[in-house]
Amino acid sequence: MSTFVLPLGDGALTPELAGDKAATLSRLLRAGFRVPKGFVVTTDAYEHFVHANRLNLVIDAIWARIDPNNMATFEAAANQIRALFAQTKVPPEISSPIRYAYNDRISLEETVVVRSSAYVQGYADKSFAGQHEAHLNVIGEQAIVDAVVRCWSSLWSTRAIAYRIQHGIQPSQVSMGVIVQLMIPARMSGGLFTINPVTGDPHQMIINSVWGLSTMLMDGQGTPDTFVADSESGQIIEEKIANKTIQVVLDEGRLRDAYVDLAERIKPSLSELHVAAIVALGRQLVKAFGAPQDVEWAILNSRLYILQARPITANTGFLALEAPGDDAWPPTAEKDPHPYDLWTLADAGERWPEPVTPLTWSTWAPVQQRNMEATFASLKADYLSGIQWIKRIYGRIYFNEGALAYVLHEGYGVPASTFADGVGSLPDVANRFQNWRWVTLIQRSPLILRQVRDWDDQIKRFERDFPQIDRWVAEFMENDLSAESDQSLWSQARGIWLERLETYTGYHTSATSSAMQTYGEMEDHLDNWVGDPSLIQSLVTGLSGVIQSEILADLWSLTFLVKRHKLETLFLTTEPHSLMQALTERPDAAPVLDGVRRFLTRHGHRSSVDAEWIYPRWIEDPSFVFEQICNYLRSGAAFNPHEAERRQQQERVDATNRLESQINPLQRISFHRLLGQLHKLVRIRDNGLHYLSKLLLPQRRVFATLASRWVARGWLTDPDDFYFLTVRDIEAILSEGDDAVRRSDLPRLVESRRNAWHYWLDRPDSPTAVNAEGRPVALIGSVSAGQLLDGVAASGGRAVGRARVILSLKDAHKLEAGDILVTRAIDPSWTPLFSLIDGIVLETGGQLSQSAIVAREYGLPAVISVYGATRRVPDGQVVTVDGVAGKVYWK
Incomplete structure (x- = not known):
């Protein structure tokens, strides 16, 4: 047979x-x-x-x-x-x-x-x-x-x-x-996860549903209704009902798109009975297969069909994770949790995309805590003293976005949605405290006006002081530190430089708050005037004077300088860490060497993660800079950033002209006032990050100097060991010297903390949100059936290419021309890679984040704040990045 x-x-x-x-x-x-x-x-x-x-x-x-x-x-x-x-x-x-x-x-x-x-x-x-x-x-x-x-x-x-x-x-x-x-001509169809794939909670199931056939959903083209249900009772815990305008139907033997009746567009596609029946089916499948399942289902004439089922691997182990070694080094006392606490990576994940070292955590945690306390001090509310704003969870820095939403709503009367897209908040945050509290808002109006004036004053002072920061840092970097004592160097780092960092961090927070407010105001006007708030992306692209955008252009110019002086062979045959010495030994390389030095003077305070102390700055080790020049030489450097900038400037001019032709004279007056203010604030916010990073360079130099000295004394084995000490450890050693070193058993302490850090560093993912009880949170709308991920639209356009999941810059060599970069977060050190890629997908960030701004400058379609992107987008998969709709999908 x-x-x-x-x-x-x-x-x-x-x-x-x-x-x-x-x-x-x-x-x-x-x-x-x-x-x-x-x-x-x-x-x-x-x-x-x-x-x-x-x-x-x-x-x-x-x-x-x-x-x-x-x-x-x-x-x-x-x-x-x-x-x-x-x-x-x-x-x-x-x-x-x-x-x-x-x-x-x-x-x-x-x-x-x-x-x-x-x-x-x-x-x-x-x-x-x-x-x-x-x-x-x-x-x-x-x-x-x-x-x-x-x-x-x-x-x-x-x-x-x-x-x-x-x-x-x-x-x-x-x-x-x-x-x-x-083929089943379904009335409703969709997907079922029999275990929460985000948190691994076996007591919850996630259902996605659309009217008609699930074809659009499985192809990543539709937005479904999403239901979180209890696995035992089948009761709905949470739901998010989409506006379902189109459905796919089987009509007389052919598939066609059909408009959904108006009455059903925002109506749940599943009743409570439907949800309970699908959950019951899920329980039966788990029992039959002995493992969680990802199910495609359809309903026709009240009959529930299984179209497909496959096992899923859930993150069941987050709660049980425990790092080996010493993983407990809080810089300050932990505050009691509150019901509104929600710890997320939405903002902090852009600055610290990786697990942090003890020195980084013990430096930054007090700075960030004091900064947020100062931001809301004028409210004079008793509950503020009990809020913890920053926390280290799973080795990473998390920010308390739940508390931010609470304070804005309780203290000012505004809903969380007013800041959500600006910082890349997750759906669960944006959906909290949704109503306006008008009485509170009116009562707080005098305070809000004073704060806005304070913001303006601080922003002006910040921009005015940019040249002064350049002078301060240049003077310090020229100093000979060899004659200064350890105590003197530490006092400078923890005194004048930390004070300056805190002051300007506060100014930058004011610039960010003002930029978010203006950005939201412009979106509202665009929606009211022409019904399209997404136009804002074209209105803020191609801005001149954005320092971060200079990095790629300057590297591109250096590449052509290398070609002009016929030094391609030297660059391509010499190890990057040896190129600086090689250039100094070649008289004919003097113009290139001068160009490299100018580049490092301008951008050399950058590193692979600016806010992490363990990573050397480019001026200390320019290997990454030379690697990128070599990459451009190999690829032919076909991408011209100057042409890209001109294209984006023209796009901005065209978008501005089109909008002016669509609005009335009074609206045009308001538009030009707001647009000028928005351009200024976006530029100051991004350039402010450049100067905050620059203020870190003197502290990094002090730390590196102390690390070298302590290795020479035999206190440490490796200079990097220094970064596994906390501020408290270092101050004890400076105070007591050898006695503190012996008492602390530094080699054992450092090794123990290194083990913990590497444990978290080697984990490819971590929860994007954690609740007050320390449990990972499944965010409604973050789980979709098929191959569709939602995020925040950050830079317009659409790109199709091979997804390349890159978790750190050390893996950047895997990128090829035309790839879609998928990563957790990027900072300016990633900018040189933009000449290779066609689009960006990030797990963190908002519309005013560095990554969004630079993506718009180079015209790269970008979707950011995509929950779990590095885990959910298959490496090597051909994907579409829709930077207007804020979606990433594949077939």
């Missing part, structure tokens, strides 16, 4: 014979679950088709020519192989059983869906979701045969080849089954 075609549900349909998807559906059918009827074209049929036509030999030859470092060769191989499949006739010993099964198991008149069901030997734990094709609305025998061939050939799509190259999977390890099922 032929095993080329078997009924769906047949006991012989193992993963090896049917592929994982078909084997799972067959198991569900045999267990009594409602699955649409159908049949399976087995992997035996695929193997027979390939070997009978000797395609395997051609595939092996094409595979051998693929260059793992050249994406273009992946695409060329995919096109060649898929063309072979399309040109090869299916033999009758396969096509005849397909025709018979269609007539026998379904009907010649019925519409079917034809889905790929891949099998990869040795990778039973992989789902390969989204890599292979599915064809909907297929009718007729020959159409089904053709769809089967297209599913077979999708085993050799560009993204499938890229994935297998990356994971070392050979052609001989892969095969393809194909499922042919009756």
